[in-house]
Amino acid sequence: MAEAAEPVKPSSWSVLKLALKNRKTGYMALFGFASGLPFALFLGTLYAWLSEAEVDLETMGVFSLIGLAYAFQFLWSPLVDRLDIPGLRRLGKRKQWIAPMQLLLGIILVTLSLLDPKSQLGWFSLLAGIGAFASATQDIVINAWRIDIADDEATIDILSTVTQMGFRLAALVGGALGLIIAERIGWPQTYVIMGLIMLGIGIAGLFAPDADVDKAAATTMNEEKTAELYEVGEIEPRVRNWALLAVGLLWGWAIVTVLIFMVRSLTALPEDRPDPTLFTATYGPLIIAATIIVPAFIAAWLVKLNRDGKHVIKEGRVAKKADGLILDQLYRALLLPLVEFVGRMGWSLVLVFALVLTYRITDAIWGTFAYPFYLGELEYTLDEVAVASKFFGVGAILLGLALGGWMITAFGRMFTLTLGAFLAAATNLLYADLALGGARMQAVSDAIGFTWAVLQFPGGSERLARLMITIGGENLAIGIAGAAYIAWLSSIVAKGYSAVQYALLASLTLLVGTLGRGALGQMIEERGYYDVFIFTMLIGMVAVVLCILEWMREHRAGRKSGVVAADPPPQVARSQ
Template sequence: MNSTVSTGWRSRLPAAIRPYTESAPIAALFLGISSGAPYALIASTLTTRLAQDGINKRAVTAFTLAFLVYNLKWLWAWVVDGVRLPLLGRLGQRVSWLLLIGVLTMAAIVNLALVDPKASLMATAVAAILVGAAGATYDIVIDAYRIESLEPRQLGVGSGMSQYGWRIGSVAAGALALVIAARLGWQAAYIACAIFALPAMAVGLVLGEPARHRDPIIRRGISAVTDSVLAPLLEFFRRRGAALVLLFILLHKIGDTLANLTFRLLFEDLHYTNDEIAIYDVGFGFWAYLIGIFIGGAMYSRLGMKRSVLISLVLMMLSNLSFAGLAATGHSNWAMAGAIGFENIASGIGGVTVVAYFSALCDLRYTASQYALISAAASIVGRVLTGTTAGGLIERVGYVNFYLLTTLIAVPGIVLFWIMIRGGFVDEVEATANGKAATEKPRTD
């Protein structure tokens, strides 16, 4: 893009908006769209489909174990970093993998469309796991492409745009599925949603390889495989405070994950219709999330990494209380709007600040592997607990006490991050990311 022209038209925009118009953050938006759709199709959308097919709560919440594939993606992320694809590889390491996994993701979604949960829960579970595997691998490539495309100064804005895209993809896929399912059935709904894999593929074809991509040191023979698997992990765990950072990653999102993966069960038990869910959970929640993302980007720019992440963790914890209030109130569109609004604003803020922090943790030689490890670890405990205990726990203690419990469970993550701030670990991450930026050639858009 001609830098003189782009500087000219950007100069007429408000200063707060200008960074969002650069090519790397815009690419992050489209990458996020393709990342969010597969997740939504095995999350709330599949929960609604199963509930409407008369599947019991324990079986429905057990399907959240399909998300464990996302938590295991670090096991094969090294392949995306270290294996060059034949033929497609000539397009570049990241672009070739975007195209391959994009096609496989579309195929997995169509496969899930063709199964009937009432005929075979096992076949449905396998199909959901395949979507999870394809979506998780797509995330590996998408996250690596995003991080390597963004300069450190763009991490807050780029993370925000990625979250915008993720929300657009997940909401659009979920809303489209609900609308089509009500008219043509779930099979047609899922087939239509396969198109959401295309935006990330388009980004790779249009923009090419990321400017900041760094190939790891090449080794031959068995040492090549060993190094591809172990080097990203060893580099991470050799850092000062690595164990504490990993503990924070594991614990900080347990309460949020437990709550989020049970919202649709609450809505069904409160007798909300598909249209009400589409309007308030999908529609109103979408705009609230976008507002939260914008606030998160501004917070990250003005307050810095430490304070913005800490504030977002507190807000995400408090947002679970709003659903305890909704459960106590009963069927009320105003109460649903308030709970959804607060939760999505808090999640939008946290999505920007925490993702920016996690992105800064990655060594550019091992972006795919390390971010896969970090993002997988961030929700694995919550997903395991949701899939194994959430349904039964709700039946025993009720929704109000369940959401109060998820609020308390979020406290350890906040305490850990405060300890990390006091120990200087967050400052070191920020300084390292900025130090790497100083050695790189600036890019003009």
């Protein structure tokens, strides 16, 4: 009897074509844009408006608190993951949060256009703060939505790439294009336009697919999940509740600490306001330790008890009100995502955390010093930096994201992740050459005809060409690395706990870069930019090594589960 023919794997182009035709992919691009637009408007463009309104720098410093909403968004991710909005649950578990946040952001942007930032600064700052909170909440849910709705056709790799492309395009629209529009028609009109865009996205989002839309089914599943905590072999409620108490106290301390800091910053006199940078550097690691690291050890302890058969339920029973259903819900929201993660990953979680902490460090730590380098050290003009960074640079990132998305489908996620880490580290050498005068970058620009092309435009020069080719090279690498990293990060979290697990990992991504900026600034002062670029390149190579180790781990895990390769090309499923 003839053996069955082995199924033919589709080409990477076929996979891409099928994914791009899927409506989930279209909505993912829309949601990625919706995620990036408020981020650009609240953390970048808004400062230009305040500067034009002659708001003093000390007052503008208070607006840096807006960034805390993004930095510590994981603190309320369990609430967003488990809480239903009355009357909106029928939209779906994720859409009940996504659409209202987008509509709220649209209303806030339009309302801001009606206020004078100088004479009505109190209302202006309050609305901006609420907007940043809504934007960060939207990001939590959009990331979870992407993971939940991914399938064999609209793969997590493609959806992750499309998310980043939408986000970067929104950064261009809300940043550079926003400045251009404001120069011609004014800031209020600009924010009206941006607000109407967000309102349009919010209305369109009502029709997006979701992971589930049946409230009755969701309620039944919720009851079943709670009942599972009382099955034979599960941790005893008493032990579980003590663990929950410890984690709850840690999370409570973190939330109260952030709230106290924000209240002091908003109510104290300018000379008594705490320094946001110092707060992040001092309390940031403690908050991460209290909300992620220590709870991870507690989760590991619970996993060990379960595997050893200690303090587990011997006889199954039905959950009753006396057993504390509220505590069960809190346990599922706060601790169970980590218990699931630790139980599934085991000691591999150490490698995952190490990779998360180091993968984006080269661009995260350097970004703060980019403008001082361009404008101060190299003495480029604002117009030259805008052309090279905001327009050409964003285009290079979009190209890198597209290239990264194709490479994932063609060569696999881990290959692209590793290559992206290497390229992101290696491009620091481009800046090192620029710090020495840029002779090599100028030679490359001349050799490929790029210098000639730049000279054809008004204001073009050889020095602008070498800046553009350097920024373009780095951003191309960042695009490839970003596409692979978001896809990898999305692939290692569980769908049932996607909101909390992804938010926690994403917060760790920015930790080392945020904490290392002070030391890097001191190193620039003492050693100069060239040595710093060599140093950041070497740091980036650590991430390359960790990528290779993670690649080996996933390959071994795939072999143990009977899969030939840990990262095969995605299969094409029937249209849904």
